[in-house]
Amino acid sequence: MAAEMAEQPAVLAGLASRRLEIIERVRAVVPEPLNGIVLIARGSSDHAAIYGRYVLQPAAARPVVLAAPSLHTLYNSPLHCPGYLAVAVSQSGRTPEIVTVLERHMAAGATGIAVTNDPGSPLAELAQTTIELGAGDERAVPATKTFTSELAAFAIVAEALGEVPWGSEDWAALPSALTDVLEDLEPARRVAEGLAGAEGLISVGRGYLFSVALEAALKLKETTSLLAEGYSAADLRHGPVAVIERDFPVLAFSAPGPAAGDMNELTEWLALTRGARIYKAAPRADAQLPLPPGVPEALMPIPAVVRAQQVAHELALHKGMNPDAPEGLTKITPTI
């Protein structure tokens, strides 16, 4: 896991270097007129798809659906979706349900794009065009470099569809910003020490960073067996906040932008009224997990999730667990 985490700046730089070529290929297949967008994914890739929704909808100005695979694999739902763009994400390109669900959408009129690490996989063969992650073999069970490259792939698809709140200079700066985060392990170590005795944790984000809250919770569950749950700041207020008692740890992701005010209000309120122990991941001096300054909010999920990976990895080591191969998990999960 640590070795694959360390490859992330190079993988991202590689993907960014193919950006214009990918944008051109995506533009060539986008339906005209575009009726809607469907994202097809599971597990970590589903969290990447949640990020995808936040970058794709503003760029394309179209509703973005996260597909419910069982509607197709179990219930054989009829479907009619001409003019839709369907983006299916699978690291291996071999998860049977992802292939099946993309197939159904394409048979129902959608144009298919595959996002995968393996351009020779069934998913890539099926799609009209493929975005190769180029992340190389991922051996550790917890996805790290494939996850950040999936985020980048969605950001690039968004560029193909319309206006986005970042530019070429941000892509150019991102790899070294990631390297800085990766080389600065001490903050994650301290947070991991603080979490050593925790029985549960809530991670929270809003907007673009909601996906990171979900992925952080999954990384912690996978590698440390900690009962961690990810929420959007808004959903957390609708009831789940009841589980937060004195000293309950909350991992809060935020970045300057429209969601920052809501996040600050939430964390202050949680600390004040419920005595929550807040760990902030933000580009701020007082954050327990500092994020790189100057990264646009919409791309901040990439360095932010690296912070979450570090915390999960350090906490696993602290607990004497093997972060590469958590007990009972396998790399490809053959769900139906």
Add this chain to the structure above:
Amino acid sequence: MAAEMAEQPAVLAGLASRRLEIIERVRAVVPEPLNGIVLIARGSSDHAAIYGRYVLQPAAARPVVLAAPSLHTLYNSPLHCPGYLAVAVSQSGRTPEIVTVLERHMAAGATGIAVTNDPGSPLAELAQTTIELGAGDERAVPATKTFTSELAAFAIVAEALGEVPWGSEDWAALPSALTDVLEDLEPARRVAEGLAGAEGLISVGRGYLFSVALEAALKLKETTSLLAEGYSAADLRHGPVAVIERDFPVLAFSAPGPAAGDMNELTEWLALTRGARIYKAAPRADAQLPLPPGVPEALMPIPAVVRAQQVAHELALHKGMNPDAPEGLTKITPTI
């Protein structure tokens, strides 16, 4: 909470008695051609919307989007969605973000339907037509009768859009099936006793019952502060299963149908390989939480969630907590 739970058979019977009139009104506003469906909700209503996706997509044969409110309330995303049907759900009809998000979709070309308890609310005034839940005042913070009536409302909208796997006779039988469940409190009491010392819980379902797994976890969090998380059977296998250690309680919802095989396999595997303590809610003699026989899988979420309400209520009492007004929660959550 208990008093409102007890009203559910009557509320459902009332809604079912207005079924044909509602179907007619919905049919009169459905766009032709229909490009897609957007559901707008938060909290418990968002779980009802997840159920909605499973009944609406097969009936309408169109992709169903669960809207991300912050895209509109915080990021002011542009949107173009002519030919979409937008269904917004809010018990009070006054949650500002739900009203705003429906407004944006209607301004972008969608037809709006409001599902609410208050036909005089801003949400109802905005929509082209309103489905009144008729659930009466809900005073307890945890939604119960409004949740089951929202499920029924989505089922009725599905009938307006196309073929559904249930009929009039199923609506006729449902209220008394619910009464039977409500009068049979002993199973929930025993499960609550079993959960008294638990530090966490995972609830799981697949397909139609995935929504119940989510709502069960929310009810438990709200009323008992138990760190409960809901999963689909497929997502649980993708990593989160790592938190399940010996004796960890798993609440599994299933019903005869295409998802039953997957659920049985999952629970057997969890018990065998991880030593999970499985509590089954199913229409089976060996289920700890028996569900009524003869209810079609697609309507089973209604009695199944009543079982979850019972467990949450009994566990709250067992822990000496007040299920009607959990500490720190309010009935209307004014998220932005």
